[in-house]
Amino acid sequence: MKLDQLRAFIAVVETGSFRSAADSIHKTQPGISAAVKALEEQYGILLFDRNSYRPTLTTEGHAFFQQSKKLMSQVLQLENLGHDLAQGTEAPLQLCLSQMALDDDCMSRIKAFQQRHTGIALDITTDHLYGVQDKLTKNKCEIAIGPRYGLDDRHAFIELNKITMIAVINPELLVTLNAGDTKIKQQSLYSIPQILVNDTTANASENGHRYVLPTGKRWYVNDFQAKKTLLIHGLGWARMPRHCIQSELKNGQLVPIEVENFTSQNQLPIFMIRLRHQTMSSQANIFWEMMKNFSNNTKNDL
Structure with a gap:
């Protein structure tokens, strides 16, 4: 052969x-x-x-x-x-980060790594949902950080932390629903677009989203910044990482909502992920071990 x-x-x-x-x-x-x-x-x-x-x-x-x-x-x-x-040089360590995982915890870990290992260059890209793991399988990164979408026995992963996902809406748009202090019925939201972030995989708009109303309008955007902008202007409702909308919740531009028979809020684990069969570079091994040592929950290392 x-x-x-x-x-x-x-x-x-x-x-x-x-x-x-x-x-x-x-x-x-x-x-x-x-x-x-x-x-x-x-x-x-x-x-x-x-x-x-x-x-x-x-x-x-x-x-x-x-x-x-x-x-x-x-x-x-x-x-x-x-x-x-x-050439006497090593290629940059390629990382793919889920857009959902870009909270202070993740950023502080990566910054600490850069400060401790100044000789290791990082090449960082971002994606969403299954697009993060897709970068691994297509050899476009060595290590990914994101939620447990698409993980199977091909992957080794360790939980780093958890983020809070919360359903929110513009308060002026909420008034039109006449919801009062009770949970919003799903039917009340059918005419209002649920805003979702696409990943880069094929047929992204059809797959990957777990928390979607079975009926109703849906709008797809490429990132959480666009999603937040549409929300602030009252053009829809959505689940968002709490760390992305802290200031908007504080100043009242967005308010949390509870939707009947729907996961309006939950904790989402964030993992560091690699492929089992792939031999990692020395830089990737150093990064993996340092991120692992940051975690208080190493029992999820599989």
């Missing part, structure tokens, strides 16, 4: 055809076919069902593809490390 053969096989799966695979990795179509055929002959299995218009993975092919992706991810890490070492 050669790496070029695996690259050809993966390219066919990801592009959907031998011709497109050849274009994507700058090989000839006969070369792609030969590479895949060599893998099949070496292990005595069929990777593709070629009876359909497009090559379709067999059961064996699907299993082989999953492991091939893991191996190529590790090869890419090794290649990048080799280039960095040859």
